[in-house]
Amino acid sequence: MKKRKLTIALSGLNAIDSPGPGLAVARGLLESDKLDVQLIGLAYESMEPGIFMHDLFHRTYQIPYPSAGTDMLMKRLMEIHEKEKLDLIIPNFDAELFSYIKLEKALLAKGIHTFIPENDAFEERQKWNLPSFGKKYKLNVPRSKEIMVFSDFYKASVDFGYPIVIKGKYYDAIVAYNAEQAQSAFNRISAKWGLPIIVQEFIRGQEFNVTGLGDGKGNAISIVPMRKLYITDKGKAWSGISIGDENIIKLTRKFIKSTRWRGGFELELMKNEKGEFFILEINPRLPAWVYLAVGCGQNIPEALALMAMGQKVEAFQKYDVGKMFVRYSWDMIVNLDEFQKISTFGEL
Amino acid sequence: MKIKKDIAVSDTGFIFNPVTGESFNVNSSGAAIIAYLKNGLNPKEIPAAMVKDFEVSETMAERDVQDFINMLMHYQLMEP
Numbered sequence: 001m002k003k004r005k006l007t008i009a010l011s012g013l014n015a016i017d018s019p020g021p022g023l024a025v026a027r028g029l030l031e032s033d034k035l036d037v038q039l040i041g042l043a044y045e046s047m048e049p050g051i052f053m054h055d056l057f058h059r060t061y062q063i064p065y066p067s068a069g070t071d072m073l074m075k076r077l078m079e080i081h082e083k084e085k086l087d088l089i090i091p092n093f094d095a096e097l098f099s100y101i102k103l104e105k106a107l108l109a110k111g112i113h114t115f116i117p118e119n120d121a122f123e124e125r126q127k128w129n130l131p132s133f134g135k136k137y138k139l140n141v142p143r144s145k146e147i148m149v150f151s152d153f154y155k156a157s158v159d160f161g162y163p164i165v166i167k168g169k170y171y172d173a174i175v176a177y178n179a180e181q182a183q184s185a186f187n188r189i190s191a192k193w194g195l196p197i198i199v200q201e202f203i204r205g206q207e208f209n210v211t212g213l214g215d216g217k218g219n220a221i222s223i224v225p226m227r228k229l230y231i232t233d234k235g236k237a238w239s240g241i242s243i244g245d246e247n248i249i250k251l252t253r254k255f256i257k258s259t260r261w262r263g264g265f266e267l268e269l270m271k272n273e274k275g276e277f278f279i280l281e282i283n284p285r286l287p288a289w290v291y292l293a294v295g296c297g298q299n300i301p302e303a304l305a306l307m308a309m310g311q312k313v314e315a316f317q318k319y320d321v322g323k324m325f326v327r328y329s330w331d332m333i334v335n336l337d338e339f340q341k342i343s344t345f346g347e348l
Numbered sequence: 349m350k351i352k353k354d355i356a357v358s359d360t361g362f363i364f365n366p367v368t369g370e371s372f373n374v375n376s377s378g379a380a381i382i383a384y385l386k387n388g389l390n391p392k393e394i395p396a397a398m399v400k401d402f403e404v405s406e407t408m409a410e411r412d413v414q415d416f417i418n419m420l421m422h423y424q425l426m427e428p
Contacts, residue, residue: 240369
């Protein structure tokens with residue numbers, strides 16, 4: 001079968017201790033038997049490891065942070081598009097999705113496709129909207145409250161009790177066992193990620209994760225659940241195993257159907273002692289461990305790229321249960337002139 | 349009472365629960381008890397089989413089998 005040629009730009013090249021999903025997505029795309037891809041890296045900082053991984057990325061460009069606004073991003077993407085003739089962009093960070101949702105039509109007018117959630121679905125699953133999200137779709141979520149000032153924390157702590165989870169609006173979560181720890185977590189996270197801070201009820205139990213792909217019409221194209229086997233001090237999976245829990249698959253189908261989710265996602269779930277599942281978080285992009293799904297027989301990045309280009313993709317019917325991933329770190333030797341190019345000219 | 353049907357057990361005593369992703373290692377006696385259960389013996393029949401196959405008294409076999417089955421239940425590897 002002739003492979004379809006595509007030039008795809010993607011972000012999340014920060015394969016660090018709290019890794020972005022870019023490299024895993026890149027590997028899935030490069031291993032596709034339906035696509036012949038040329039990958040363009042989109043980096044925010046000049047030391048993201050993916051920039052220097054030339055076997056994965058043909059070229060990498062630095063792009064402005066989301067805080068610079070959508071006009072700046074569009075301008076930079078057009079400069080890149082002029083040189084690389086992009087077919088598709090796969091944004092891999094929560095924080096940049098808002099910009100891409102805003103730019104979706106403008107990008108498409110220039111011939112650049114995306115396959116991302118619609119604005120309503122994106123907004124209603126935000127951490128600070130989770131309680132109303134759970135109520136609307138009849139999905140179990142922990143009780144939570146968004147706070148702008150720490151004095152509002154006390155009411156939440158009385159309602160939820162300790163321990164209590166303090167979360168940043170995009171990233172970071174700290175479990176606090178008393179008000180002092182909560183205040184320190186509030187200060188630390190708000191200094192890094194801004195306000196609001198989300199205060200969430202702590203659900204005791206076993207954590208599970210699931211990644212998948214929705215077609216935007218309510219159908220699940222892919223669902224692969226995983227249990228973390230080894231967790232780093234940052235709470236990231238260093239190793240995990242695919243599992244075959246039908247209840248998780250059913251819950252995920254319900255999520256996709258009711259939100260008519262379009263694009264990749266990750267659900268963070270907690271199973272309590274009664275066996276009830278709670279959705280702790282809905283990440284609106286593929287996770288860093290998505291290569292496990294590829295290894296289990298569901299190449300989600302490939303399916304996402306095909307769907308973005310308007311091709312019909314049949315839903316995956318099976319995946320291997322009991323496949324593991326084990327992450328590793330690797331020192332690359334990088335010539336100074338490469339680092340100089342990316343940090344001076346913003347491209348390599 | 350029997351081992352859940354989707355639980356995978358290797359000859360070396362490695363157990364994998366595909367629903368939870370948990371895995372366990374058991375010694376040769378544990379592997380034998382699981383094999384008896386998989387072959388359709390009910391827990392009350394297992395001590396007698398252990399006495400026949402291992403150098404163990406019936407009292408000790410009864411106690412150890414019960415302990416082991418309790419543990420299998422605790423880890424949700426058995427179905428009623």
